[in-house]
Amino acid sequence: MLHEICVVESSGMAPQLSVGQLLTPEMGFRCRLSNWTGFSVERLQPNDPQLILAVAAPEPTEALDFLRSLRTGQRRIPTVAVIPHDATEELMHAVLQATDDFILWPVQVQELEWPAHALDISRQRLMREMGLAQIVGTSPSFQRVLEYISLVGPSEAPVLLTGETGTGKEVCARSIHFLSRRQQGPFIPVDCGAIPENLTESELFGHTRGSFTGAHRDHRGLIALAEGGSLFLDEVDALSLTSQAKLLRFMQEGSYRPVGGERFIQADVRVIAATNQNVEHAVQDKQFRSDLYFRLNVLRIALPPLRERPGDIAMLARHFLERLTGQNNAARKSLSPAALGKLELHRWPGNIRELFNVLQRATVLASGARVLPGHIVLSDDVASNSERGPTTNGDFREARSAAIAMFEQNYVEQMLRTHQGNITHAARAAGQDRRAFGRLAKKYNLHHKSGFQQAG
Numbered sequence: 149m150l151h152e153i154c155v156v157e158s159s160g161m162a163p164q165l166s167v168g169q170l171l172t173p174e175m176g177f178r179c180r181l182s183n184w185t186g187f188s189v190e191r192l193q194p195n196d197p198q199l200i201l202a203v204a205a206p207e208p209t210e211a212l213d214f215l216r217s218l219r220t221g222q223r224r225i226p227t228v229a230v231i232p233h234d235a236t237e238e239l240m241h242a243v244l245q246a247t248d249d250f251i252l253w254p255v256q257v258q259e260l261e262w263p264a265h266a267l268d269i270s271r272q273r274l275m276r277e278m279g280l281a282q283i284v285g286t287s288p289s290f291q292r293v294l295e296y297i298s299l300v301g302p303s304e305a306p307v308l309l310t311g312e313t314g315t316g317k318e319v320c321a322r323s324i325h326f327l328s329r330r331q332q333g334p335f336i337p338v339d340c341g342a343i344p345e346n347l348t349e350s351e352l353f354g355h356t357r358g359s360f361t362g363a364h365r366d367h368r369g370l371i372a373l374a375e376g377g378s379l380f381l382d383e384v385d386a387l388s389l390t391s392q393a394k395l396l397r398f399m400q401e402g403s404y405r406p407v408g409g410e411r412f413i414q415a416d417v418r419v420i421a422a423t424n425q426n427v428e429h430a431v432q433d434k435q436f437r438s439d440l441y442f443r444l445n446v447l448r449i450a451l452p453p454l455r456e457r458p459g460d461i462a463m464l465a466r467h468f469l470e471r472l473t474g475q476n477n478a479a480r481k482s483l484s485p486a487a488l489g490k491l492e493l494h495r496w497p498g499n500i501r502e503l504f505n506v507l508q509r510a511t512v513l514a515s516g517a518r519v520l521p522g523h524i525v526l527s528d529d530v531a532s533n534s535e536r537g538p539t540t541n542g543d544f545r546e547a548r549s550a551a552i553a554m555f556e557q558n559y560v561e562q563m564l565r566t567h568q569g570n571i572t573h574a575a576r577a578a579g580q581d582r583r584a585f586g587r588l589a590k591k592y593n594l595h596h597k598s599g600f601q602q603a604g
Contacts, residue, residue, distance in 0.1 A: 461492050462488055
């Protein structure tokens with residue numbers, strides 16, 4: 149496979165000094181020559197190169213600023229500079245700050261084998277940076293998680309993510325996928341708890357036309373959709389024992405047979421699973437197959453709850469606020485110190501998902517540029533309001549939001565108690581989608597209460 153390289157040179161460069169003329173298809177390069185004069189990001193389109201080789205820029209300062217923007221912007225194109233062999237130490241340092249690396253000019257032919265290697269190194273670094281870009285946190289416990297993710301990403305072994313609901317398991321699973329050789333393949337998330345038991349086999353493995361009543365056409369399963377990529381099984385413990393047995397066979401043999409099919413299909417899929425339950429206890433209670441547990445529990449990552457990483461709350465809050473207020477050209481908002489203090493004192497039973505929801509609500513309630521303590525509505529506030537009843541003091545929108553939250557919590561809790569904690573039955577009685585009703589139960593941390601069941 150030829151490496152796509154854009155070589156940016158100055159006009160009138162002597163042939164013996166032209167790097168672009170030395171890079172040939174025989175050496176593994178498809179070379180595109182450009183001139184520094186008027187060079188811009190737009191000139192890289194429509195097809196971005198895999199690597200930019202920057203040679204003898206006439207205006208070094210402007211060139212370095214441009215190359216630095218390519219490394220830090222959304223396009224993030226790996227760059228290598230070619231600089232004079234007598235370059236000062238200051239220039240070398242500036243080049244390293246703006247590019248991925250450099251080689252010395254005049255260039256020897258044998259050195260030109262190096263950019264392909266540099267491309268691989270740069271791409272690996274890029275995959276690492278982008279794969280972890282959406283995971284925010286600097287606390288020691290979370291940094292250990294990041295280090296482990298960067299190690300397990302390139303592996304092909306199954307991964308088991310554990311941790312409380314809302315700790316970011318799917319975000320971590322996506323990062324593992326992006327750090328693997330499968331980053332160009334699909335990432336298929338599956339909410340195992342939302343699939344009816346009688347449809348699990350069809351959803352995972354697909355079915356053929358006429359294999360059962362209602363099968364009017366062939367149907368590709370989720371495993372087929374994940375071919376060449378990663379299959380993320382969230383709440384894998386929600387699968388029935390029968391479905392667990394079929395999943396185990398697929399993982400052992402690497403092949404599957406669609407429902408009603410006559411032949412087995414080989415699959416190239418990496419499995420990443422997640423659970424918010426104590427899976428060892430589930431194995432002891434015969435609710436989760438021990439053989440499937442050992443098959444999944446090869447590379448295990450335990451995500452710490454937000455209350456164990458209080459130093460990350462401010463960073464996550466600012467990250468979410470920037471993300472929320474950056475949508476649809478919305479006005480930017482900032483957190484007041486008092487609002488941030490209120491966030492840092494909360495215990496976060498819903499973890500990162502709860503924090504995001506709280507800030508999403510706050511951006512709606514805050515009409516100005518500052519998010520104030522009154523705009524931060526926490527589960528503690530909802531609980532105290534349920535005892536006092538809706539307040540008639542203060543901002544109308546804040547009071548309305550608190551009243552709606554109080555109604556939601558009380559209604560969901562009452563329905564769950566009426567149906568002995570069975571979410572499926574409670575959702576049906578409420579006329580709600582089971583998945584949406586389950587999210588409400590999680591939102592108010594009701595699914596952890598004694599007797600409440602996740603499965604129908």
